[in-house]
Amino acid sequence: MKYIQTILIIIISVILFSCQSGPKVIDDLSDTTFQLVNQDSVTVSFPDDYQGKYVVMGFIYTNCPDICPLITQNLIKIQRELGFPEDVQFLGITFDPERDTPSVLSDYKEVFKLNDNFDFLTGQPETVSAFMDSVRVRSQVSLTTITSDGKEIYFMNHSDKIMVLDKKSRVIIEYGGSMPQVPNLIIEDFQSLK
Amino acid sequence: MKRLLLFTFIGILMFGCNSNEKEIPSGKMELTDGWARHGKAGMMSAAYFNLTNNTKKADTLISISSDVTHITQIHKSYQTEDGLMGMQEQAFVALPIGKTTSFEQGGLHVMIIQPERDLSDGDSVTLTLSFSSMDSLVVKLPVKTLSN
Ligand SMILES: [Cu+2]
Numbered sequence: 001m002k003y004i005q006t007i008l009i010i011i012i013s014v015i016l017f018s019c020q021s022g023p024k025v026i027d028d029l030s031d032t033t034f035q036l037v038n039q040d041s042v043t044v045s046f047p048d049d050y051q052g053k054y055v056v057m058g059f060i061y062t063n064c065p066d067i068c069p070l071i072t073q074n075l076i077k078i079q080r081e082l083g084f085p086e087d088v089q090f091l092g093i094t095f096d097p098e099r100d101t102p103s104v105l106s107d108y109k110e111v112f113k114l115n116d117n118f119d120f121l122t123g124q125p126e127t128v129s130a131f132m133d134s135v136r137v138r139s140q141v142s143l144t145t146i147t148s149d150g151k152e153i154y155f156m157n158h159s160d161k162i163m164v165l166d167k168k169s170r171v172i173i174e175y176g177g178s179m180p181q182v183p184n185l186i187i188e189d190f191q192s193l194k
Numbered sequence: 195m196k197r198l199l200l201f202t203f204i205g206i207l208m209f210g211c212n213s214n215e216k217e218i219p220s221g222k223m224e225l226t227d228g229w230a231r232h233g234k235a236g237m238m239s240a241a242y243f244n245l246t247n248n249t250k251k252a253d254t255l256i257s258i259s260s261d262v263t264h265i266t267q268i269h270k271s272y273q274t275e276d277g278l279m280g281m282q283e284q285a286f287v288a289l290p291i292g293k294t295t296s297f298e299q300g301g302l303h304v305m306i307i308q309p310e311r312d313l314s315d316g317d318s319v320t321l322t323l324s325f326s327s328m329d330s331l332v333v334k335l336p337v338k339t340l341s342n
Contacts, residue, residue, distance in 0.1 A: 063237075064238065064281075065231055065239055065240040066271050066281065066299060066303045069299070073340060107237065108237075111339075139278075140278070142280045142281070143283060145267070147307070147308060153307065153308070156280070158278055158279055160278075
């Protein structure tokens, strides 16, 4: 009797598993909208403006010269290895909107020599904070340093993530953002999607 | 007595052979594979390199200064207990004899805080490394745009 039960459970799980079409949805972001702004001061409604496109996004602050460039470099690598697809939008979104104004993000984009399908987003601090909550990205001020002209600079502890949204603004992929193996993992995931 | 002599003899032979096989230390603190991150004036940059202590003495890196900014710090990126990424300032870095210490992305790095000029491809950054024992080391590192 127990034997039959086990077999039944296996059969049911196999059926359930094969019925599931497409990748697992981690989060659905389609029912909220955030008014953000890109490096050219153009307003962006997130995620509405990207409906119909995949979005690959990382979370950064530009005063971070070590971990965050690794995240940005990983995004660049994914874009290049996918062949700069038109239907995949790349985004670097700052969790430090006080300092990362559109003009700062514009400089950052220029330094990394990025193209049109790669934008950096910032916004009003309250909006950015609510947005970061919705994607479960945390950040907090950690160490501070005083510059020679007496100004204080702060650095932050922060989540390290790259996420992929499908064309319906659902989070379908999420990895650590700065790790060297992440581009290959995401490229493989994309190949299984298409 | 005879036996002792034999052992001593063998010992000398082995020692002799061994020292032939080993690389002869240069006697210097050697910095290789150095580069600094591209950036604009007022932004943040970082520098990376491998530092090998080929001197005959263990030493300690105690500070670094740079020609492009007044504030240069030694940092280490690390993961906090609750899974966030952060940076910690390092008061010193131990440099054991014969060991290579890597300053690399995601780990130890030199923080170049708010450089006074743009750091573009083809530029260079001069760093002065100070140690607790040996004289300071001055190196010129190329600026690179890394995107791989
Ligand atoms: Cu740092």
